[in-house]
Amino acid sequence: MTLLDEPQTPASNITEYSVTELSGVLKRTIEDRFGLVRVRGEISGFRGRHSSGHCYFSLKDERARLEAVIWKATYAKLAFKPEEGLEVVATGRLTTYPGSSKYQIVIEEIAPAGAGALMALLNERRMKLEAEGLFAAERKKKLPFLPRVIGVVTSPTGAVIRDIRHRIADRFPVHLVVWPVRVQGETSGEEVARAIAGFDAIEAGGPIPRPDVIIVARGGGSLEDLWGFNDEAVVRAVAACSIPLISAIGHETDWTLIDHVADMRAPTPTGAAEIAVPVKAEISAALAGLHARQDGAAFRLMEHERRAVAGLARALPSPDMLLALPRRRLDEAASGLSRSLRLGLSDKRRLFGEAGARLSVTSLEHSVQQKRAELRHADACILHGLQSSVGLRRQRFDRVASLLRPQAIAAKGDEKRARFDVFAQRFEAALAHSMEARRGALTTAGRMVESLSPMRVLSRGYAIIRDTDNNPVTRAADLLPGMSFEVEFAAGERRRAVAEEDGAPPRPRPAPRRRAAKAAEDQGSLF
């Protein structure tokens, strides 16, 4: 400050600042005065984190608005993340932003303004997601009865995974794959959502086994502790997951949004293990029971059929029974036959005896005498009848004889005799003529016979060959060599001879000439 300047400035005790100076003074004043404040208000204009990682929004109530900022480093450490519309109690320092004449609170901690506020927010979100249909019963998938692999989304350390592991081992030991996540803190919701989507992305048959069912589990805690499971990202990940999912968050009284969207909600992690797998021993027992029932039923069925066959077989009469009746009839008939035969025989014998008794010599004699008397009587009758008959016929003859007249008969006899004489003469002439003719024929035949007589032939130089039985031999074949025969000449002269060669023609007598011819043939053969 100089004297020269004084006349130019109006007389005033007010200190004059530059804008920067004033802004700086203000900044110091506010930061000193409100070094650390707790302010309650509703988060407004929250649009998530800026690309720089910082967060900018406002806290408001009915009449005022306070700009707020959460630096990137602080945000990462927040246990509870700011959400639009949530009433919070923020702890931070007030500061100004001299570049645009603004003041704001730099939040260092943030917490929901009491349970009621959180519940209100949760309720609002639940209704919104429900309106989308994400919690609908028809979306729920059926859990596999017997999973081979179970994916567990939880902390790899702590009691929860141990409880699940033990309970599953007790019931039905299966392959567990744990996807490690933080189940508390501001990143937990995001990690859980990623884990669910990650399990769903595993291909079947790959190096990491794809689970048949997923359990998302966490132990008990405060509403804020479980807040990650109310994360909308978690809810959407569960809704999108194609693997059936069981949620088991906190205690039975704790409800989070994942419980609404899960295919099954378990009251506790242990309960989730019980839902996920059946008790192997019970299944084995049920299977054994079924098997026993099948065996029993099949056995009874066979037994029933067997009994039916046996019953039918029993009903089938034996050959003996089948033949019994006819045999009995036969036996009766046979026995009746001999009895009736005996009966008939004795009957006949009795009849014969009776007849024999009646047949006696006296009766025969009696009969003969009777017949003889009858004969005598008949004889007498015949004689008497004959005599009376002859007398009768003689009377009739005498009567007829007196009627006979010899003259008429004599006249008839003369006429017949004249006719007879004529015929007798004609007969004798014819007979003589016929005899003459026959005699001539006989003479001719006699001559013929003589000319045909073999004796006549023999006299002409022929001879008859006869065998030893004197039968003429007409064929050379009948005269075997060595057989003797006879030659019959005329006038019955005979000479005996013996046949010589077989089949040779009758040998001419002059044998020497033949021998010479034979010698000539022999000689001829020499050349």
Added chain:
Amino acid sequence: MSETTEQSLPADDSDIRRMTFEEALAALERIVADLEHGEVPLDRSIRIYERGEKLKNHCERLLSAAEDRIEKIKLSRTGKPEGTEPLDLG
């Protein structure tokens, strides 16, 4: 006689191998019920009895196939699964 078994009885039993435990168990239960009902013809009852035996064996195989094992997914820096490692619960 149960129509369901009548219809679902295939020519051979090769379908059993693809059945889940539940399906096989349900099929076995139907067969047992049919047999117990006693109205199945004899030759068919023998056939379904054999099928029941196969179903039972399949169920037992599935029961014994489960592995008693616990593993943890190994995550890369970017949060992608890289494989598994045994998890020791102590």
